Amino acid sequence: MKYGKTVTLKDGRACTLRNGTEKDGQALLDLFILTHAQTGFLIDYPDEITMTEEQETQFLKEKAESANEIELLAETGGKIVGSAGVWCVRNREKLRHRAGFGISVDQARWGLGIGRALTEACIECAKAAGYAQLELEVLADNGKALALYRSAGFAEYGRNPRGIKLRDGGYRGLVLMRLELDG
Secondary structure (H helix, E strand, C coil), X not given: CCCEEEEECCCCCEEEEEECCHHHHHHHHHHHHHHHHHCCCCCCCHHHCCCCHHHHHHHHHHHHHCCCCEEEEEEECCEEEEEEEEEECCCCCCCCCEEEEEEEECHHHCCCCHHHHHHHHHHHXXXXXXXXXXXXXXXXXXXXXXXXXXXXXXXXXXXXXXXXXXXXXXXXXXXXXXXXXCC
């Protein structure tokens, strides 16, 4: 699946949304590690990220060649500052109508509209791929993300109050959300 679009951010800068390519492997890996170190709102701890540049490069190659999955990058000023992806929940007949969605943005760029632009691009890509439903999980205390997803049309369909177990033994809740794409 191919995608490319330029949007204007809230500060007036241009931001290009595009497919990740093999040449972006190290930059995407660096962003992934950075964003996971910046916030506790993402699923992994930074030290759990074990992908290599070669693995990230292969991942991007596979997504670029896929007809129904994609990894999008947000680039501004020649730097990758965000990423988002759409993937098939499971490639079985009863489940292949469902797509998963995930996103991360460099915290230094929060509030500029990058998250919204990536979310809207992923919705567009999921529709183009023929999915009937786009799904995500978000930490229950991530108010900004919840507001973004609700404004994009996602609806809550459940909660897992112990969805995340922290290293200190505590738990954080997850909100399960979905967006019907064929209705």
